[in-house]
Each structure stands twice: as C-alpha cells, then as structure tokens.
Amino acid sequence: MSAVRHLRDLLPPGVSVRKDMLDLAVTGLALDSRQVKPGEIFAALPGVRTHGRDFVAMAEDRGAVAILGTPDIATRKPLIAVEDPREALAAMAARFHPRQPQTIAAVTGTNGKSSTVEFLRQIWAMSGRKAAALGTLGVTRESGRTDVGYTTPDAIRLHKALDEIAREGVTHLAMEASSHGLKQRRMDAVKVSLAGFTNLTQDHLDYHPDFEDYFASKLRLFDTLLPSGAPAVIDVDTEWGVKVADRCRELGRDVTTIGWGGRELQIKEITPHPASQDIRLAYKGEEHRLALPLIGEFQTSNALMAAGLAIESGVSPEEVFASLSKLIGVPGRLELAATTREDCPILVDYAHTPDGLDKLLRAARPHTRGRIVLVFGAGGDRDPSKREKMGAVAQKLADLVIVTDDNPRSEDPSKIRASILKACPKAREIADRSQAIGEAVAMLEAGDTLLIAGKGHETGQIVGDRVIPFDDREAAKKALKQQGRGR
Numbered sequence: 001m002s003a004v005r006h007l008r009d010l011l012p013p014g015v016s017v018r019k020d021m022l023d024l025a026v027t028g029l030a031l032d033s034r035q036v037k038p039g040e041i042f043a044a045l046p047g048v049r050t051h052g053r054d055f056v057a058m059a060e061d062r063g064a065v066a067i068l069g070t071p072d073i074a075t076r077k078p079l080i081a082v083e084d085p086r087e088a089l090a091a092m093a094a095r096f097h098p099r100q101p102q103t104i105a106a107v108t109g110t111n112g113k114s115s116t117v118e119f120l121r122q123i124w125a126m127s128g129r130k131a132a133a134l135g136t137l138g139v140t141r142e143s144g145r146t147d148v149g150y151t152t153p154d155a156i157r158l159h160k161a162l163d164e165i166a167r168e169g170v171t172h173l174a175m176e177a178s179s180h181g182l183k184q185r186r187m188d189a190v191k192v193s194l195a196g197f198t199n200l201t202q203d204h205l206d207y208h209p210d211f212e213d214y215f216a217s218k219l220r221l222f223d224t225l226l227p228s229g230a231p232a233v234i235d236v237d238t239e240w241g242v243k244v245a246d247r248c249r250e251l252g253r254d255v256t257t258i259g260w261g262g263r264e265l266q267i268k269e270i271t272p273h274p275a276s277q278d279i280r281l282a283y284k285g286e287e288h289r290l291a292l293p294l295i296g297e298f299q300t301s302n303a304l305m306a307a308g309l310a311i312e313s314g315v316s317p318e319e320v321f322a323s324l325s326k327l328i329g330v331p332g333r334l335e336l337a338a339t340t341r342e343d344c345p346i347l348v349d350y351a352h353t354p355d356g357l358d359k360l361l362r363a364a365r366p367h368t369r370g371r372i373v374l375v376f377g378a379g380g381d382r383d384p385s386k387r388e389k390m391g392a393v394a395q396k397l398a399d400l401v402i403v404t405d406d407n408p409r410s411e412d413p414s415k416i417r418a419s420i421l422k423a424c425p426k427a428r429e430i431a432d433r434s435q436a437i438g439e440a441v442a443m444l445e446a447g448d449t450l451l452i453a454g455k456g457h458e459t460g461q462i463v464g465d466r467v468i469p470f471d472d473r474e475a476a477k478k479a480l481k482q483q484g485r486g487r
C-alpha cells in the first residue's frame with residue numbers, strides 16, 4: 001500500500017489550488033476512471049479515442065477526492081486546474097513516488113532499445129553496480145522480471161516502478177524511451193542522467209501524423225529531458241543519428257558518436273562465426289578486439305551503444321570491453337529457440353518493422369549455408385503502411401516465406417496478410433501461426449535457417465480483445481517434437 005500524502009506535497013511549482021484544498025489526503029493517482037480507488041486524484045487526460053473529461057463523473061462516483069485537468073472541466077470534487085495535465089501528472093507522480101535510481105540512462109530509437117538496455121544492465125552488473133533495466137520486457141533486475149505493460153509505462157506506473165527499484169537499492173537503471181512515452185510526457189519527471197539514440201526508421205505512423213512528428217518526439221529526450229552538459233551517446237550510422245548529434249552539440253550536450261561512422265567509438269571490422277562475431281573497434285583512437293557471443297551486425301551496434309553509455313556513466317573502458325565478451329542474449333531477440341537434428345537453427349526475433357526485418361535477414365545470411373526460411377506477419381491496429389514494405393523486404397531477402405498472423409487485434413487478419421502478400425508474391429499464406437511454424441519446420445533441409453519474426457518474447461496472440469496463450473519458441477519446439485526432427 002502506498003503512503004497517504006497531502007495535496008500540498010504533490011503540487012508542482014506554478015500549480016496553485018484553493019487554500020482549503022492543501023491538506024487534502026491523497027491515497028494515489030489514477031488516469032483511468034475504471035481503476036480509481038477511494039482517495040485518489042483522477043487525471044483527466046486527452047486521448048486518441050476519447051477524453052478523460054468524459055469520465056470525471058465515474059471517477060468521482062468511485063471515490064476520487066480531486067480532479068486534475070484543464071480549467072474548463074466540470075467537476076463535483078475540487079479541480080486542480082492546469083494547462084497541460086500530462087505534464088502536471090508526471091510531476092505529481094514523481095512527488096508521490098519520489099525515489100529514483102541515481103543514474104538513469106534512457107535509450108530511444110526505432111529498433112534496438114530493449115537489447116541495448118538489457119546489455120547495459122548486464123555490463124553494469126558485471127562491474128559491481130546494482131542495476132536494472134525497464135522497458136518492453138518489463139523491469140529486469142538480478143532477482144528476475146516483472147511486467148510493466150508498456151515499453152515506457154504511464155507516469156504513475158513508471159514512478160511507482162522507479163521508487164520500488166530505488167528502494168531495493170538499485171543505483172543504475174537503463175530504461176527505454178518510446179516515442180509514445182516521450183510525446184505523451186510519460187517520463188517528463190524522470191531524472192535522466194544520460195541518453196542514447198540507436199536509429200530511426202519507419203514505425204508507429206498510425207499514431208504519429210508524420211515522420212517529422214515521430215522524430216520530434218524522439219528528440220524530446222535530448223532537447224527537453226536530458227540536462228545541459230549531460231552525455232548523449234548517438235549511433236550515427238543513420239542520417240537521423242547525425243541530426244540528433246548536431247542538435248545535441250548545438251544544445252551543449254556531451255556527445256559521443258558510435259557506429260561505423262562513430263568518432264569516439266568506431267566499428268572497424270566484424271567477422272561473423274556460427275554463434276558469435278569477432279569485432280575490431282577503436283575507442284578514442286585506441287584499438288580493441290573482442291569476441292561478442294551474439295550473432296547479427298545489429299547486435300554489435302546495440303552492444304556498442306550499451307558500452308558507450310556504460311563508459312559515460314563512469315565504468316572504465318577496459319572493464320566495459322571485457323564484459324562485452326560475456327553478454328547474454330536478450331529473450332526473443334535472435335534467440336535460438338531450437339535446433340533440428342540436421343543442425344538447422346530456429347531463431348525467434350522481434351523484427352516488426354521494415355528495417356528490423358531487413359537487418360534480421362541480413363544478419364542471418366552470413367551464418368546460413370543453405371536457405372533462409374522466414375515466418376512473419378504484422379500487428380493489427382498498428383501502422384498499416386509498414387505491412388507492404390515488410391512484404392517487399394521478405395520478397396527480396398528471404399528464400400522461402402510464410403505469411404501468418406501476428407496480433408490482429410481489432411482488424412480482419414486476412415486483410416493484414418493481403419497487404420503483406422501484395423509485395424511478397426512468393427510467400428505461402430497460412431493464417432494459423434502454429435501451423436505456419438510447423439510447415440516451416442517441415443521445409444528445413446541441412447544448412448537452412450528458420451527465422452520466426454515479429455513476436456519475440458511475447459507469450460500471447462491478441463485476437464480482438466482476447467489474448468490467447470502463444471509463444472513462438474514453444475511452437476517451434478512442439479513442431480520439432482511432433483515431426484520427430486528434434487535433437
């Protein structure tokens with residue numbers, strides 16, 4: 001149970017209320033009227049589908065003691081009137097749950113956030129720091145994982161989680177900053193000490209009106225949340241990384257660039273092996289060689305991003321580079337789910353964007369003697385314009401393709417598949433994901449690799465409002481067993 005606080009202790013600077021409201025006892029904050037508990041403040045936020053103001057009466061009926069919202073909102077309970085309720089909610093959530101780890105590294109970008117924050121957590125832990133990661137995979141600490149529902153959870157859930165881990169003694173946190181989270185100010189009151197930018201390619205154009213808005217949301221991490229003089233580690237292998245670096249320099253951030261084009265941390269050479277890659281890199285002109293126990297060029301980029309952030313947070317470069325050889329892969333990111341009797345790897349990955357799929361297929365190629373078999377789909381209620389592009393990538397870079405379902409949500413799954421198939425005529429269409437995986441396993445011959453993309457660590461298939469238990473890794477193992485092809 002959270003402690004009871006008085007409204008006076010929760011008000012951010014510049015927000016004033018009637019004097020008689022200051023001693024109001026507050027048991028918590030809520031942004032969903034359906035979850036309001038007695039004694040809580042209900043924040044009436046504007047949404048994509050509706051507006052929280054329409055649910056004020058419900059929140060009051062359920063026991064809300066005050067409403068946070070714009071001055072025009074009609075309420076029965078006292079109103080905490082503000083111009084921007086999202087900004088105020090973040091500030092109040094940080095006051096209600098006040099502890100935060102001393103060092104918080106926030107990572108943004110279209111792809112690679114979950115991998116980077118997990119690698120950074122591992123590097124910190126190997127150097128003796130009490131570390132955690134927060135993002136799509138939930139909160140990861142030494143003792144295990146707990147779900148937080150989103151990549152960047154809403155401000156209330158986020159500050160509750162930060163407070164909890166800080167109380168457990170976590171001093172170093174690596175967290176994912178999603179574009180939704182940044183735009184909706186979910187993390188505006190997080191004390192970010194350093195920030196990382198991985199890359200920017202198409203995603204989430206269902207939510208952002210255009211690419212510029214998507215980029216501007218990501219940029220908020222650097223121009224609004226990151227304090228002046230704080231370190232920004234930027235992968236400059238995309239044009240957007242170069243833009244972020246330029247902007248950060250203009251704003252007086254302490255910029256480290258990484259990647260093939262990196263100035264401080266540069267990849268010089270990658271030699272792929274079946275289950276690892278040798279990397280030659282230069283850090284501030286000095287050469288280092290190491291064996292990364294992961295496959296995929298993109299994992300090198302993510303590992304270097306984590307390394308750059310670890311160094312900027314104060315871990316010695318020697319310790320950081322030594323720890324890269326001991327990194328453990330991230331669940332659902334090029335995860336080896338099973339191997340056939342003929343040694344064909346079955347890899348499960350979370351590629352769910354055109355660029356993610358492109359990087360995945362290119363990553364698997366040097367490790368594959370035979371053919372690449374790909375099973376994938378695209379999520380419903382998500383950017384429809386990425387579907388055809390993902391189809392085109394599969395058509396070009398995979399040898400055999402099966403298009404199947406991936407969380408159709410409220411959409412007609414056959415229409416999602418049809419969009420993908422338009423650009424991928426060579427694909428077979430098998431709606432049922434488990435059957436698709438079974439057929440793909442049956443196709444495998446010695447030397448082939450099977451890639452199952454899009455769901456990664458997920459353990460459910462979302463159809464309508466229902467979540468049906470489903471795990472690509474389990475489905476692959478089951479198919480191998482049923483076909484008597486496992487080891």
Ligand SMILES: CC(=O)N[C@H]1[C@@H](OP(=O)(O)OP(=O)(O)OC[C@H]2O[C@@H](n3ccc(=O)[nH]c3=O)[C@H](O)[C@@H]2O)O[C@H](CO)[C@@H](O)[C@@H]1O[C@H](C)C(=O)N[C@@H](C)C(=O)N[C@H](CCC(=O)O)C(=O)O
Nearest residue numbers: 031032033045047048049050051052055150151152178180
């Ligand atoms: C697009 C998006 O960000 N949607 C989030 C947003 O919903 P919305 O704008 O549609 O809200 P709405 O339904 O219009 O309602 C407006 C307000 O009224 C409230 N309300 C609504 C109904 C009701 O009965 N009572 C009530 O109080 C809602 O809580 C909300 O505050 O605000 C809701 C409350 O916080 C979130 O649950 C919801 O996340 C939806 C479910 C979602 O799927 N979000 C995903 C896309 C997301 O945020 N993803 C990112 C990035 C993923 C990644 O790249 O990894 C993430 O950080 O996870």
Ligand SMILES: Nc1ncnc2c1ncn2[C@@H]1O[C@H](COP(=O)(O)OP(=O)(O)OP(=O)(O)O)[C@@H](O)[C@H]1O
Nearest residue numbers: 110111112113114115136298349350351356359360
């Ligand atoms: N640096 C990278 N560049 C391009 N693609 C990448 C990179 N890192 C990972 N990927 C691809 O993107 C997928 C998702 O990776 P990861 O989960 O680390 O990214 P994310 O940014 O957290 O994604 P999400 O926004 O969905 O949480 C991987 O499974 C892989 O296919």
Ligand SMILES: N[C@H](CCC[C@H](N)C(=O)O)C(=O)O
Nearest residue numbers: 352378379382406407454455
């Ligand atoms: N976290 C991201 C990726 C989901 C991947 C895919 N499985 C889907 O459901 O679209 C999102 O919510 O857009």
Ligand SMILES: [Mg+2]
Nearest residue numbers: 113114136151
């Ligand atoms: Mg993620």
